[in-house]
Amino acid sequence: MRAPAQSNDARPLSLSALARGRGFGRTLDRVFGWTTAVSGSLVLVILAFMVLTTTNTALPVFTSEGISFVTGTEWLPSRGVYGILPFIYGTLVTSTIAVVIAVPISVGVSLYLTELAPSWMKGPIAYAVDLLAAVPSVVYGLWGVFVLLPLFLQPAAEALSSVFGFLPIFKGPATGLSYFGAGVVLAIMIIPIISALAREVFKAVPADDRLAAYALGATRWEMIREAVIPRSRPGLVGATMLGLGRALGETIAVALLVGSSTKISASIVQPGYSMAAIIANQFQEADEQGIRALVGIGVVLFAITILINMAARLFVWRLVAER
Amino acid sequence: MTEPVFSVNHLNVSYGGNLALKDVCLDIHPREITAIIGPSGCGKSTFIRCLNRMNDLVPGAQVEGQVMYHGEDIYGADIDPVTVRRRIGMVFQRPNPFPKSIYDNVAFGPRINGFKGDLDELVERSLRRAALWDEVKNKMRKSALALSGGQQQRLCIARAIAVEPDVILMDEPASALDPIATVRIEDLMQELKQEYSIVIVTHNMQQAARVSDKTAFLYTEVDEESMSRWGILVEYGPTGGIFTKPLDKRTEDYVSGRFG
Ligand SMILES: Nc1ncnc2c1ncn2[C@@H]1O[C@H](COP(=O)(O)OP(=O)(O)OP(=O)(O)O)[C@@H](O)[C@H]1O
Ligand SMILES: [Mg+2]
Numbered sequence A: 001m002r003a004p005a006q007s008n009d010a011r012p013l014s015l016s017a018l019a020r021g022r023g024f025g026r027t028l029d030r031v032f033g034w035t036t037a038v039s040g041s042l043v044l045v046i047l048a049f050m051v052l053t054t055t056n057t058a059l060p061v062f063t064s065e066g067i068s069f070v071t072g073t074e075w076l077p078s079r080g081v082y083g084i085l086p087f088i089y090g091t092l093v094t095s096t097i098a099v100v101i102a103v104p105i106s107v108g109v110s111l112y113l114t115e116l117a118p119s120w121m122k123g124p125i126a127y128a129v130d131l132l133a134a135v136p137s138v139v140y141g142l143w144g145v146f147v148l149l150p151l152f153l154q155p156a157a158e159a160l161s162s163v164f165g166f167l168p169i170f171k172g173p174a175t176g177l178s179y180f181g182a183g184v185v186l187a188i189m190i191i192p193i194i195s196a197l198a199r200e201v202f203k204a205v206p207a208d209d210r211l212a213a214y215a216l217g218a219t220r221w222e223m224i225r226e227a228v229i230p231r232s233r234p235g236l237v238g239a240t241m242l243g244l245g246r247a248l249g250e251t252i253a254v255a256l257l258v259g260s261s262t263k264i265s266a267s268i269v270q271p272g273y274s275m276a277a278i279i280a281n282q283f284q285e286a287d288e289q290g291i292r293a294l295v296g297i298g299v300v301l302f303a304i305t306i307l308i309n310m311a312a313r314l315f316v317w318r319l320v321a322e323r
Numbered sequence B: 001m002t003e004p005v006f007s008v009n010h011l012n013v014s015y016g017g018n019l020a021l022k023d024v025c026l027d028i029h030p031r032e033i034t035a036i037i038g039p040s041g042c043g044k045s046t047f048i049r050c051l052n053r054m055n056d057l058v059p060g061a062q063v064e065g066q067v068m069y070h071g072e073d074i075y076g077a078d079i080d081p082v083t084v085r086r087r088i089g090m091v092f093q094r095p096n097p098f099p100k101s102i103y104d105n106v107a108f109g110p111r112i113n114g115f116k117g118d119l120d121e122l123v124e125r126s127l128r129r130a131a132l133w134d135e136v137k138n139k140m141r142k143s144a145l146a147l148s149g150g151q152q153q154r155l156c157i158a159r160a161i162a163v164e165p166d167v168i169l170m171d172e173p174a175s176a177l178d179p180i181a182t183v184r185i186e187d188l189m190q191e192l193k194q195e196y197s198i199v200i201v202t203h204n205m206q207q208a209a210r211v212s213d214k215t216a217f218l219y220t221e222v223d224e225e226s227m228s229r230w231g232i233l234v235e236y237g238p239t240g241g242i243f244t245k246p247l248d249k250r251t252e253d254y255v256s257g258r259f260g
Helices: A013-021 A023-065 A085-116 A119-134 A137-164 A179-203 A207-215 A220-249 A252-257 A275-282 A288-322 B044-050 B081-087 B102-112 B119-129 B149-161 B179-192 B205-211 B239-244 B249-255
Strands: B006-015 B018-028 B033-037 B061-069 B088-091 B167-171 B197-201 B214-222 B229-238
Touching: A023 A288, A085 A119, A085 A179, A085 A220, A085 A275, A085 A288, A119 A179, A137 A179, A137 A252, A179 A220, A179 A252, A207 A220, A207 B149, A220 A288, A220 B102, A252 A275, A275 A288, B006 B044, B018 B044, B018 B214, B033 B044, B033 B205, B044 B167, B044 B197, B044 B229, B081 B088, B088 B149, B102 B119, B102 B149, B119 B149, B149 B167, B149 B179, B179 B197, B179 B205, B205 B239, B214 B239, B214 B249, B229 B239, B229 B249, B239 B249
Parallel strands: B018 B229, B033 B197, B033 B214, B088 B167, B167 B197
Antiparallel strands: B006 B018, B006 B061, B214 B229
8 A cells, every 4th residue: 555645746735734733543554554464474484385395395396206296096005105196086076076066956945045944944944054054074074984985975975876777977887985975075165165155145136136036037947047056157166166175175074975986996886095084094104215105195186176176266257247 | 987997995014013004995996097095104105015916925904895896806715816917017116127138027927827928029119209219229149237227217118018018006116216217117107107007106206296197195194092004095096186185185285385
């Protein structure tokens, strides 16, 4: 922020007199400006520090493995072979499954809450959804293993594979401890997050838009489809991205459910691994080089998250610019 | 005398049990502009929303009495409000185009109504009738939100016309507009009057006097004991009469600017 130029003699006298009279306020203004600038840059400094130190730790592995660190499919720490493609793949697959399941359900829940539910039901349901968002992920993980796995994940995985087993992505032998199982539990975890945001997004649609649609003879469904959804699209992308971000980084629930296989598998009903999960599971036993490799996975995960976020921003920005 | 478009009988409206409009009876005639005037809060918007069942959308609103539309009660048990609103269009106080292209705004109504004919032609015709075509014909795919307030309001009128309604209700359509845009809307209403019946709510007495054929004056009645207040219809008749020789003292005070 820049104070108005003092030397501007062309200004009427009264104005500069006015500015001088408010000296104290302007000092405060400057202090405030500095404070915010410092705290803002502090965030950048911390971020840069993190990136530098982690990259530095992982550097020996990056240099010894080269590009095969991210393209290699063999993870054999005992022999010093570090290829992390199976984990990148697992992270992307489980997160994709989660988002594909969670987004329609979340949109449905929030549409119901904002547009359809009788008003006495809105409060309790919205509150329950918000509570679900606050449940720690280890609870979701344990519940997933002990309740959801026998009750739903295992039978569902087997059913998928017996019906669609001719497709490579559903090929058996099927197990609930798989990309699919982890994806479903991730979906349950991110539904509250996405729907809490989507609810706010729908609520923010101006009443005028709704009335305009109704006045043209729209039914409630047509009103939602034509007035509410289009207005909400950028917000929904944002909500999805927040859920995706959570899914990409989720560690413990995925570690418990993904099946812990370092082999890459095209079938989502077979066990795999994710980047966050392998870091958590192998950090304790790893030797020095192994730890460097695990930190390297962290760096790659960070890079992927940033890339996806930037893509999302670009997309939202284009959506908004279009109108 | 022609058959009335609307015949409103003993209309009472309340919000959450509080009476807002009491015992309104009036007839609205085709191909005329009927103005609703009265002080703020007397129930003008409430009244006009009864004519296309927009009050159904207000939680807690309750409507009693009859609103006969071409001899059929639109509050009848077997009447679908969606059908009512397709016949009776509405333009709001604040211009409220959708965040879509100009074309898609006008095409909205026809599309949801399953229009089968030549949509381009209908859109052009509606925009021409709303006196907006020349200004927008080269940017049909541009966002409607980029138009000026007055253009947006005419777009909203075009959008309402595109469903080929029978009546157009306007709730203070020019109150957010500058004088030039207002005159354009008023001229437009004179044009539209050839084909449609128009009911307009306005705060602007000169506007009512200029554009309307009939004027209804609503006024707030206060019950001193319970301090509750509701709107009543004080006087209704040809606009000239209401403004030059009103029968009721309250109308005279209001149109001469003595209160309100
Ligand atoms: N949605 C609503 N919920 C509850 N009460 C309402 C609602 N809309 C209107 N009212 C009440 O009904 C009465 C009439 O309101 P209305 O909006 O019809 O007045 P109006 O004549 O259109 O006023 P204005 O000229 O300010 O627009 C007011 O007392 C108002 O408080
Ligand atoms: Mg009003």
